[in-house]
Amino acid sequence: MGSPYCKMRAGIFMWVAALSWCAANAFPQEGSGDGVTAGPSAAGYTKAPDTCDKEISRLHRLIAGTDKQAEQERYFQELMDVYDTQMEHLDTLDVLTTGTRRTEGKVLGEKAHDYILYAGNLLDKDKAYRMLRKAVVLESPTPGIQVLQDLVSVSLMKLRADTTFTRQFLQDYLTAVSSLSEIRKTVSSPDSMQQIRLAENEINSLFIESGTAGCERLQAIFGPEIESHRHDLTYLNQVLSIMRQLRCTGENVYYEAAEAAHAIHPTAMTALGCAYKYHKEGDTEKSLRYFDEAVSLEPDVRKKAEFSFSAAVTLYRKRLWGKAREYADKALAYDTTLGKAYILIAQMYASNPNWSDETTLNKCTYYAAIDKLMRAKEVDPDMAEEAQKLITTYAAMTPKDEDLFFLGLKKGNPVHIGGWIKETTTIK
Numbered sequence: 193m194g195s196p197y198c199k200m201r202a203g204i205f206m207w208v209a210a211l212s213w214c215a216a217n218a219f220p221q222e223g224s225g226d227g228v229t230a231g232p233s234a235a236g237y238t239k240a241p242d243t244c245d246k247e248i249s250r251l252h253r254l255i256a257g258t259d260k261q262a263e264q265e266r267y268f269q270e271l272m273d274v275y276d277t278q279m280e281h282l283d284t285l286d287v288l289t290t291g292t293r294r295t296e297g298k299v300l301g302e303k304a305h306d307y308i309l310y311a312g313n314l315l316d317k318d319k320a321y322r323m324l325r326k327a328v329v330l331e332s333p334t335p336g337i338q339v340l341q342d343l344v345s346v347s348l349m350k351l352r353a354d355t356t357f358t359r360q361f362l363q364d365y366l367t368a369v370s371s372l373s374e375i376r377k378t379v380s381s382p383d384s385m386q387q388i389r390l391a392e393n394e395i396n397s398l399f400i401e402s403g404t405a406g407c408e409r410l411q412a413i414f415g416p417e418i419e420s421h422r423h424d425l426t427y428l429n430q431v432l433s434i435m436r437q438l439r440c441t442g443e444n445v446y447y448e449a450a451e452a453a454h455a456i457h458p459t460a461m462t463a464l465g466c467a468y469k470y471h472k473e474g475d476t477e478k479s480l481r482y483f484d485e486a487v488s489l490e491p492d493v494r495k496k497a498e499f500s501f502s503a504a505v506t507l508y509r510k511r512l513w514g515k516a517r518e519y520a521d522k523a524l525a526y527d528t529t530l531g532k533a534y535i536l537i538a539q540m541y542a543s544n545p546n547w548s549d550e551t552t553l554n555k556c557t558y559y560a561a562i563d564k565l566m567r568a569k570e571v572d573p574d575m576a577e578e579a580q581k582l583i584t585t586y587a588a589m590t591p592k593d594e595d596l597f598f599l600g601l602k603k604g605n606p607v608h609i610g611g612w613i614k615e616t617t618t619i620k
Contacts, residue, residue: 247274248306255310268310275303297330301339308342317349328367333374337391340368344398351402358404358413362434365399369437407440415445418452428453432461441468460490464499471506479506483519497527504536513540514612531572535579538564542586547611552599555591556607560617562586590620 251271255264278299304323308315324343328335347364351357372395376388399405404413414431421427431449435441450465467482483503487496500523507516517540523533538561545557565586568579596602601619608616 244274244278252306252310261312264310264312265314268312268314271306271310272303275299275306279303295331297327298336300330301327301336301342305338305342308346317346317353321346321350325364328371333371334378335371337372337375337387340371341391341394344368344395348398348402351404359430359434361402362404362410362438363430365395365402366434366437368395407435407438407443410435410438410440411443411445414449418445418448422452423456425453425456428456432465436461441465447472458485458489460486460495460499463489464502467503468506476507476510476512479503480515487522493526497523497530497533500526501530501533501536504533508536508540511544513544516540529571531568531575531579534564534568534571535575535582538562538568538579538582538586541609541613542582542589544612547609547613550599552591552595553607555589555595556617556619557609557613558586558589559607559620560609560613560615562590562620563617587620 248271251267251274254267255271258264258267278294279296282294282296282299300323304320304327307323308320311320320342324339324346327339328343331339343364347357347361351361369392372388372392376385379385379388403409414435418428418431428449432446432453435443435446435449440446447465447469450462451469453459454462454466463482463486467479467486470476470479470482480503483499483506486499490496490499500519504516504519504523507519510516517537520533520537520540523530527533541557541561541564545561546554547557548554562583565579565583569576593602596619601607603619605619606616607619608614
């Protein structure tokens with residue numbers, strides 16, 4: 193590249209030669225007339241990174257300023273050399289800067305971006321992909337926004353060339369989405385947030401363009417492969433992870449992957465997948481057995497509550513009222529602030545209020561339902577609006593004062609709700 197070499201006086205420093213433009217120009221040269229002969233100047237310690245950036249910008253302009261392919265390729269190779277030199281002498285450049293320190297992942301991501309932009313006919317998508325993947329891994333969990341966009345873009349190129357790359361493309365997409373979410377936690381300025389939103393839009397557009405979006409499409413992609421990978425736990429866990437993150441846990445392939453993975457290495461999540469599988473197939477007993485196993489395997493108390501609540505919902509849909517309430521109560525035992533569990537119990541009461549031959553007493557069941565809804569509002573503000581809507585609805589179904597009078601009842605009196613509910617409430 194015609195770059196000058198740094199020569200430092202013997203006995204002062206063991207110095208490296210040929211640091212390219214950016215490293216070499218960080219120091220005044222011996223014999224330059226600046227009076228410095230014993231070592232690098234104080235100012236020199238802050239110049240190297242800036243010089244690198246200037247050299248990169250200069251090569252950008254040279255590539256854009258010529259239409260001669262040979263010149264473009266020569267400048268392009270020099271540009272790649274600058275990045276390589278930065279990474280080779282990264283520790284030295286870190287010593288020289290007082291600003292933001294460079295990392296291998298950051299420089300590699302910038303190199304990959306320029307490689308994609310300027311390689312032209314020399315572009316090797318596999319090489320670009322390897323650089324981007326490494327850059328993302330090195331900078332995890334918050335790599336640069338541009339490198340995430342580039343990763344999904346190049347991953348899509350590879351998918352178009354090879355349909356067997358589908359699973360890895362999906363993983364790259366999810367990595368990008370997850371990383372952007374982490375980056376969002378670290379910024380606050382409107383400009384930064386806007387940059388993240390634009391990147392998300394671009395990445396989601398590439399995902400839609402890939403043809404892999406949609407649960408039915410994932411079923412078609414992975415469905416035929418599960419049987420041949422039944423003993424490959426790594427593959428099965430990747431399928432489960434992808435489908436969970438894309439909210440496609442209702443597809444048969446998810447259930448099949450969960451059951452196969454559970455047979456190899458049982459976890460709370462594989463047990464949960466099996467629970468839903470047998471619920472869908474109508475085997476309630478087996479479904480509940482797996483829900484119980486999921487709760488047993490899960491160490492997190494709040495997740496235990498969620499799993500128990502999920503079991504309650506499946507039982508509610510089958511109109512198994514008593515069993516559904518049992519699991520809703522289990523959920524509340526794990527998490528007393530789970531307002532949706534109280535709401536579900538209220539809905540159970542309202543869905544099956546009849547326990548007496550006396551219509552007025554049956555209508556008193558709605559008081560018990562309102563009790564649960566009031567409790568939901570108390571413990572979980574996020575559920576307050578939904579609970580209040582149901583309170584308004586159920587209040588209209590409670591007995592009239594005159595009907596209560598004929599039974600010797602009035603507001604403030606306790607009343608026991610029989611049948612499967614077996615609970616005492618107060619007339620309101």
